[in-house]
Amino acid sequence: MSLASVTAGLHTSTVERFTTDPGYRPQLIDFPFASFVTLTPSELASGPGMDYSDYAATMQAVDDSVARMREEWTPRRLVHFDLRDDNILVKDAEGARPQVALVDWELSGFGDPMLDVGTIIGQFLIQWLHTVRGDAGRLADASTWATVRRNVGLFLTAYEHSAPLSLEQRDLAFRYAGLSVLMYAAGRLEQIGSLGQIGHLCLFVGRTLLNDPRGVAELLAPGILRKAGA
Numbered sequence: 001m002s003l004a005s006v007t008a009g010l011h012t013s014t015v016e017r018f019t020t021d022p023g024y025r026p027q028l029i030d031f032p033f034a035s036f037v038t039l040t041p042s043e044l045a046s047g048p049g050m051d052y053s054d055y056a057a058t059m060q061a062v063d064d065s066v067a068r069m070r071e072e073w074t075p076r077r078l079v080h081f082d083l084r085d086d087n088i089l090v091k092d093a094e095g096a097r098p099q100v101a102l103v104d105w106e107l108s109g110f111g112d113p114m115l116d117v118g119t120i121i122g123q124f125l126i127q128w129l130h131t132v133r134g135d136a137g138r139l140a141d142a143s144t145w146a147t148v149r150r151n152v153g154l155f156l157t158a159y160e161h162s163a164p165l166s167l168e169q170r171d172l173a174f175r176y177a178g179l180s181v182l183m184y185a186a187g188r189l190e191q192i193g194s195l196g197q198i199g200h201l202c203l204f205v206g207r208t209l210l211n212d213p214r215g216v217a218e219l220l221a222p223g224i225l226r227k228a229g230a
Contacts, residue, residue, distance in 0.1 A: 002100040003088060004158035007080075007120065010102070011113035012163050015078045029081060029111035031073040033179055036060045049189030051199065058182065058203045062210040069175060075110035082107045083119045085127070114169055117159065118176020121220075124151045125177060125205060126184050126198075133197040145219050152220045171213045174220075178209025 036059035044056055059066075080087070080102055091099040128148035138144040156170075165173070185202040188195055195203070209216050 001154050001158040002090075002098050003120065004155045005162060006100045006102060007083070007116060008159045008162035010080065011077050011116065013078055027109045028075045029079070029107075029109040031070045032081075032115075033066055033070070035063055035067065035070075037063050047189075049193040049195070051195040052189055054195060054200070054203060055182075055185055055189060058185075058207050062178070062182075062207055065175060065210040066179070069172070073112060075112070077110065077113045078108065079111040079113055079116050080105065080108050081111060081115065083116050083123070085123045112172070113163070114172040115176045117156075117173040118178075119180045120155060121152055121173060121177035122180025122184070124148055124155070125181055126202065129181075129198055129201045129205065133201055139201075149220050149222075156221050170217065170221075174213035174217045175210050178206040178213070180206075181209065182206035 036056055039056055039060070044053060047053075047056060049055075082104060083102065087102060087104045089101045089103055091101075125148060128151075131147075132138045132144060156165075159165075181202045185195055185199040185206065188199045205216075
């Protein structure tokens with residue numbers, strides 16, 4: 001996949017420093033996710049949207065996992081830091097050799113490449129969840145996962161062709177995918193004031209990815225995980 005090749009190329013680039021606009025974040029990116037454990041009643045009451053308590057409860061349920069990620073955060077490589085689908089441009093998407101360009105680099109800096117990888121996996125999951133939101137019971141059917149399994153598997157296989165990952169890095173990438181999905185739910189609260197079906201699905205999938213990344217990864221990329229454990 002062209003997207004995987006471009007992303008891996010970014011993460012394997014040898015860059016010691018680069019010039020940034022001083023109005024944006026520094027080159028060394030801090031861990032970007034706050035803790036919700038100490039959320040006060042007033043903060044809970046003033047949160048955006050009528051489903052904010054559901055979102056906050058989910059974030060508190062994953063806080064131990066997020067805390068470990070925060071402790072282990074080390075800016076290692078150049079990262080884009082905002083690889084949502086609207087920052088990924090594709091030309092000739094249906095062709096044999098589609099061209100991919102990444103835009104909106106104002107947040108880029110040195111961080112953990114697994115955040116970028118997880119964000120892309122999260123985008124695949126969000127797109128797929130939109131197709132099953134009318135029947136959440138389909139999540140229990142393994143065949144329902146075929147499309148997202150194909151997309152995630154192809155992306156990781158192509159990425160690892162240029163930038164091989166350890167099993168621990170794969171686990172971390174899926175945890176970041178969980179955070180990406182949870183941030184999508186937070187965005188719905190801020191924009192429309194409600195989670196809706198898709199938002200609640202995102203809470204469920206995001207929480208599961210953070211607390212049991214390998215369990216979900218077995219559904220999404222079983223061949224890759226078996227290869228890693230060989």
